[in-house]
Amino acid sequence: MPRTQRNDNFIDKSFTVMADIILKILPTNQKAKEAFAYYRDGMAAQADGEYAEALENYTEALTLEEDPYDRSYILYNMGLIYASNGEHDKAIELYSEALELNTNLPQALNNIAVIYHFKGERAKEMGDAEGAEQLYDRAADYWKRAIRMAPNNYIEAQNWLKITGRSTMDIYF
Incomplete structure (x- = not known):
């Protein structure tokens, strides 16, 4: 079941509804919308401590996202996960990649x-x-x-x- 259908609390549901509305009205291509949906699901999973799921969503978002600024935040969030898991060298690598895209x-x-x-x-x-x-x-x-x-x-x-x-x-x- 997609994360967007599993949100239990009011704030999560409200965020999901707002994000879905924004996705629908954004004047952007389908690929960018899909990238944002994966990024949003990654952030939700990360907030819930579901790091493996978050990384899967962020990885998928990276394959779809073309905007360097948006890619930098995906990489930054991935770095947070690796750092919290004690994988410091991988975290530094991801933070550095994020900085290359967004100084x-x-x-x-x-x-x-x-x-x-x-x-x-x-x-x-x-x-x-x-x-x-x-x-x-x-x-x-x-x-x-x-x-x-x-x-x-x-x-x-x-x-x-x-x-x-x-x-x-x-x-x-």
């Missing part, structure tokens, strides 16, 4: 930074201080890019950059 995704830059910081913490725990520093530097580079795009966001990252001496930026809110 205005500070959240993807932030998420890559978080992964590199996490890897730095792991390297530090394993006694690899030099490797940890390299990973922290990579995290810092991504956080600086994200903060330049969204200066009022990522306050914890801004503090970490200041405390560790990795940034002298004057962007801080």
Whole structure:
């Protein structure tokens, strides 16, 4: 049974009805409408924690979607799933692909930074201080890019950059 027929709560049903109306009245081709339907179902599955189903829907949406901006958000959402499943390298790959299509995704830059910081913490725990520093530097580079795009966001990252001496930026809110 399609996800659009399984929504149990009022908000999900309302969203589905609105999305279906928008799909019907959008002046776009059938392929783009189908891509949006798969994307919508992917988001719903992801919200329900059904990651395998979400990835299937996102993968199908990617095969149909031609717009780079829309593709970037599909890839970004796929990256979220892989990151939450601990598949950090795959998540970084997907976030990077999303950034190639849409350079205005500070959240993807932030998420890559978080992964590199996490890897730095792991390297530090394993006694690899030099490797940890390299990973922290990579995290810092991504956080600086994200903060330049969204200066009022990522306050914890801004503090970490200041405390560790990795940034002298004057962007801080």
